[in-house]
Amino acid sequence: MRPDRPILLSWQGRSSLDDGAAASAHGSVELHRSACGAGRYLFGDNLAALDELRQEERGTVALVYMDPPFHTNRVHELVETGDRSAPKSARERKTAFDDRWEDRASYLESLGRRITRARDLLAPHGSMVVHVDPKTSHYVKVMCDEIFGEECFASEIVWRYRRWPSKTPNFQRVHDVLLRYRKDAKAKPRWNQAYEPLAASTRAVWGDTKQRAVFAENGHRSKSSVTEEASLGVPMGDVWEIGVLAPMSRERTGYPSQKPLALLDRLVTALTDPGDTVLDPYAGSGTTLVSAARLGRKFVGLDASTLSLETCLARLAAEGLPLVREAKEPLETNAPASETRLRAALTAGSSQPDAPKKASERVARKRSA
Ligand SMILES: C[S@@+](CC[C@H](N)C(=O)[O-])C[C@H]1O[C@@H](n2cnc3c(N)ncnc32)[C@H](O)[C@@H]1O
Numbered sequence: 001m002r003p004d005r006p007i008l009l010s011w012q013g014r015s016s017l018d019d020g021a022a023a024s025a026h027g028s029v030e031l032h033r034s035a036c037g038a039g040r041y042l043f044g045d046n047l048a049a050l051d052e053l054r055q056e057e058r059g060t061v062a063l064v065y066m067d068p069p070f071h072t073n074r075v076h077e078l079v080e081t082g083d084r085s086a087p088k089s090a091r092e093r094k095t096a097f098d099d100r101w102e103d104r105a106s107y108l109e110s111l112g113r114r115i116t117r118a119r120d121l122l123a124p125h126g127s128m129v130v131h132v133d134p135k136t137s138h139y140v141k142v143m144c145d146e147i148f149g150e151e152c153f154a155s156e157i158v159w160r161y162r163r164w165p166s167k168t169p170n171f172q173r174v175h176d177v178l179l180r181y182r183k184d185a186k187a188k189p190r191w192n193q194a195y196e197p198l199a200a201s202t203r204a205v206w207g208d209t210k211q212r213a214v215f216a217e218n219g220h221r222s223k224s225s226v227t228e229e230a231s232l233g234v235p236m237g238d239v240w241e242i243g244v245l246a247p248m249s250r251e252r253t254g255y256p257s258q259k260p261l262a263l264l265d266r267l268v269t270a271l272t273d274p275g276d277t278v279l280d281p282y283a284g285s286g287t288t289l290v291s292a293a294r295l296g297r298k299f300v301g302l303d304a305s306t307l308s309l310e311t312c313l314a315r316l317a318a319e320g321l322p323l324v325r326e327a328k329e330p331l332e333t334n335a336p337a338s339e340t341r342l343r344a345a346l347t348a349g350s351s352q353p354d355a356p357k358k359a360s361e362r363v364a365r366k367r368s369a
Pocket of ligand 1: 044045046047067068069070096097255256257258259260281282283284285286287288302303304305308
């Protein structure tokens with residue numbers, strides 16, 4: 001039999017997705033780390049950050065969750081959540097990140113390079129989840145089949161949510177697509193079985209206890225029997241109904257396209273064990289980092305947006321996990337005390353010294369709301 005001929009996604013001028021030279025052009029990264037070593041945040045372009053991580057941490061990560069911009073061709077803004085009585089249009093807005101692209105090919109090339117690098121960081125039992133929307137998911141799936149190998153495709157999860165009804169002459173889009181790939185199809189994957197509730201019709205007939213399959217002598221299945229043991233539910237399927245963050249939700253940071261903790265908690269719990277490392281190269285508001293920290297996993301977040309940096313630092317500090325910027329150069333010990341304090345304060349802050357304070361005020365306001 002003829003071996004399968006690889007099917008590749010092609011576009012004019014396509015270059016290698018593992019172009020080493022490209023990363024160095026993306027500048028340096030600034031490391032922020034928790035004292036206990038549980039978490040890190042690398043501020044800067046994730047291509048350069050992934051290259052740095054690839055040198056030291058190949059094969060160590062249990063889960064990579066990627067939620068890149070969706071190729072919306074817009075600039076996304078953070079809306080201050082402070083004064084809730086003010087209408088959204090009157091609240092302060094700041095640019096969080098730019099999702100404008102020359103064309104779809106440049107978007108895919110940029111994403112493909114990052115997926116290729118992040119894949120190298122995965123442990124053999126690890127997996128990557130790429131969160132996209134239905135306008136892009138088919139392209140990304142073909143590209144991931146090429147990067148990982150088709151045999152590593154594990155599932156396409158449909159995240160279904162409710163949103164404000166619109167009256168466009170189309171079926172309203174109420175789902176995102178999460179593509180899950182395993183690093184190594186032959187290795188035993190990290191897997192903690194999740195369950196969903198029994199269907200109402202099943203409960204009506206069988207109650208809440210486990211059923212046992214019964215087979216007749218001819219091997220055909222006959223009527224199941226009921227046991228005394230409480231049912232855990234049915235193994236989780238690949239369509240997940242989880243609410244998006246409500247406008248007044250306490251979880252909301254104001255960062256655009258913030259995902260709900262419930263979504264990340266489900267992925268992190270199922271695909272990692274306590275003590276494992278979770279990497280989010282598009283950290284945004286830090287949902288993955290908070291989820292991982294709360295569930296006893298180590299986390300690494302990457303992002304190039306100053307507002308992401310401030311929001312993540314503030315959210316993690318509120319979790320009791322302050323991250324401190326790691327000084328590249330040792331501080332001079334013979335400097336006057338006031339200067340040393342000033343340098344230490346600047347080193348601990350972001351490149352915009354007053355920014356983290358504003359974000360922590362935002363998080364504190366929300367927690368007391
Ligand atoms: C859709 S948001 C992620 C939202 C996040 N999952 C959450 O729950 O808040 C995408 C993020 O990717 C970041 N990003 C886009 N391109 C990047 C790049 N080349 N390097 C680092 N971060 C990037 C943006 O700054 C933005 O914060």
